[in-house]
Amino acid sequence: MDMFWELVFFLQANCMTCILAQPNPPKIHEGWWAYKEVVQGSFVPVPSFWGLVNSAWNLCSVGKRQSPVNIETSHMIFDPYLKSMKLNTGGQKVRGTMYNTGRHVSVRLDKEHLVNISGGPMMYSHRLEEIRLHFGSEDSLGSEHLLNGQAFSGEIAEASNAFLNRLLNRETITRVTYKNDAYLLTGLNIDDIYPETSSFITYDGSMTIPPCFETATWILMNKPVYVTRMQMHSLRLLSQNQPSQIFLSMSDNIRPIQPLINRCIRTNINFSMQGKDCPNNRVHKLQYRGRVLCQSMH
Template sequence: MHIVWDISLVFQAYFICTPSAQAITSKLHDGWWAYKDVVQGSFVPVPSFWGLVNTAWNLCAMGKRQSPVDIETSHMIFDPYLTPLRRNTGGRKMGGTMYNTGKHVSLRPDKAHLVNISGGPLGYSYRLEEVRLHFGSEDAHGSEHLLNGQGFPGESITTQDLYANYTEAARSPHGIAVVSIFIKISENSNAFLNRMLNRDTITRINYKHDAYLLLGLNIADLYPDTTRYITYEGSITIPPCYETSTWILINKPIYVTQMQMHSLRLLSQNEPYKIFMSMSDNTRPTQALLQRCIRTNINFSKQGRDCPNNRALRPQYRVNQWLLK
């Protein structure tokens, strides 16, 4: 079975601290959590402990709408009322600062240049807040979401927020729209990612807390040429795992070169005076789907560019009865 899902990097952005967690606010600001074990000799909670070490993070362990998930095509439901996403850039390019946060490559746009996203499953217009990259140490894994059990080298996630003030938005659990694009390795690179990952840029953020200003970015270059996507209700994928995210996974990949992927794997999650640890494998394991629906605007009854193997796909998308209850 073939779907146009050649994707392998994910961008995702969340910086959240909750009023109820004042006792450990400093630890939250210092990033007191990790994706994998550290070697400095001190305990830093990995994903399996996120929901156990802090009561403000209990959704990480007890939540019923957690992300990421393994997208099983047999659970997808065609929704004819899902309209295409709309991007409004005001006809201008944007600037942004790229950071090595120690856990992600993060691009945060200049607030003077508004980029709004609406349409699709979104009831409001959301403001672009961050582009974030997830990637693996090997090409077979690196995306947070899986497709029928298959991982990709990375995933690009853009987060959109209802709040105009990002600092205040980060302090409250509220609705977030997350657009996810799998990324695959190819000889050619996506135009937007090429600006972020070319040698002159990526080498400016080798270590934690490094930052570099980029100008003249066209966010439209990031998105592949398709109106097809799938969507489900889930959570942010870092502590405190708030279940307030509408996920939109684009049904086409974007690409980076093998050299650019290698450059990502050479980024350190530590400061230069500490032992080198690659930022790669910065992914949370998939979570149980439970009773959630996965909707899509891909019409499986029609042969088209996004669904070339229509004959094989059609029987895979029958709605299970429990989804309709």
Template sequence: MRFIWDLCLILQIYIICSSSAQPIISKLDESWWAYKDVVQGSFVPVPSFWGLVNSAWNLCAIGKRQSPIDIETTHMIFDPHLTPLRLNTGGRKMYGTMYNTGKHVSLRPDKTHLVNISGGPLGYSYRLEEVRLHFGSEDALGSEHLLNGQGFPGEVQLIHYNQDLYANYSEAAKSPHGIAVVSIFIKLSENSNAFLNRMLNRDTITRINYKHDAFLLMGLNIADLYPDTIRYITYEGSITIPPCYETSTWILINKPVYVTQMQMHSLRLLSQNEPYKIFLSMSDNTRPAQPLLQRCIRTNINFNKQGRDCPNNRALRPQYRGEPTTAVKRRAQFRWK
């Protein structure tokens, strides 16, 4: 019965969206979606429905390069041409505003203090637009990406747009080579990463308990967020929220950052609603893993093997060679554990 009821609601939504009611369409494009099915008095589409309720979001259902993915280490291919990622802060600290968006903890840097990345798999310079946190209600459920089927307590995503080709994030998000996302898994420890500690200490995190709450942070050094490694894996994918544009280059750092158990607990106490509404934890704000299909997962972790070509990169780099080794050998190379 619930399935039939949801289908009826979807049919009603299609009728509304196909009408001339432009304000309703705008509302759908902005925020009319959810990560999990909760009773809120009306239907709000969860990930399995994102691509069905709005034609502008159809890539969420039919796209061939969707994110996140399950990173199977046996499918990775060593690319000797992947250089280290370059971070440019201009030698200055930045300030930014931390928001409770109702779906994420989001840190958006001040536009006058530019942070750029380049190098690695990127052919352009990309400007930092947002730092976004994903986290779970349980320690094994919080990351969007998986490693050999395993989740992590959380995932930090540093979202950048191509400043060489596009004027802003909105333009870049729907355009080729538009977005670069640096992703770092979060693990639990007795001590926390210096940058995340600024965001998640009690005096700060309690300022954004409810949706639309915001708090200004000063003197941030984004380099503190990056683990001490030049190793990463990369693949071509999509934005992980509607409209799921397939314009993202993903760079997953081969070492985690750490937060304390208390800081993770504080994240789980954040509400996705305003204070006058029922409390609903923001946790489990993750999209399920999407099929890899014909894409390659490349890495600059050298497995000292020669082997097959990556079909996706033959035209770009005909000299590029690599071969997957056994899962056991590959796991030994990873610093995520």
């Protein structure tokens, strides 16, 4: 059974000496666009039209550093100077609000609790702004990024990620069934969602929603997080519409692959050395998997 869905961290620059100079992150739930064609009686632009219907979105069509991309592991460049990623929660649990935006399941953290992520290709600390889920209607779909042209193969997991258990249990996920539904979550342990690995892949790219600004540094962690079959079923029952409208599953909220165009994909995984961080040298029992991708907004 093939399965590869995607979890995205949105980060905002958090440099105390220049935080006022940082632009506000775009409100990703707003705008006139869609991931897939739907029958609604009016035209709503899908990814192939994003850059054509609004001049402010022209990068979606003409940009040279667009995301997502297909990661060819044979073309990656080992960079020994890439630092390990660090997640700093201050040892505290946080609270946040989970939303059904009509396009994603989105968790936005309370501004009173700062969660900072640093290291990797980032020159300074960034604040975690949002956690956003991508997933497919079938087990062969779900991720925006691909690895060697394919998703991950998998079967049911015995135990899923502890953080996702909070989001995807029946009591919680049913609170955001329809567009604009929101539910407050308390006592969130962000440490639970970050995979226990120091290895990752990184490249310069763009947002994968309009206006497709090329201001993102993508970081793909080299370890999956896990979800159960029941949790995937619950996600697929979320509607991208309001209760008064026809049910349309939020699944397949995926932008198609974009050309790499001479960009460099770096990694701190040294494939020339045998070791635990090299995925080609490890044999796993296949599970339902979700890649964690940190998107640094410059």
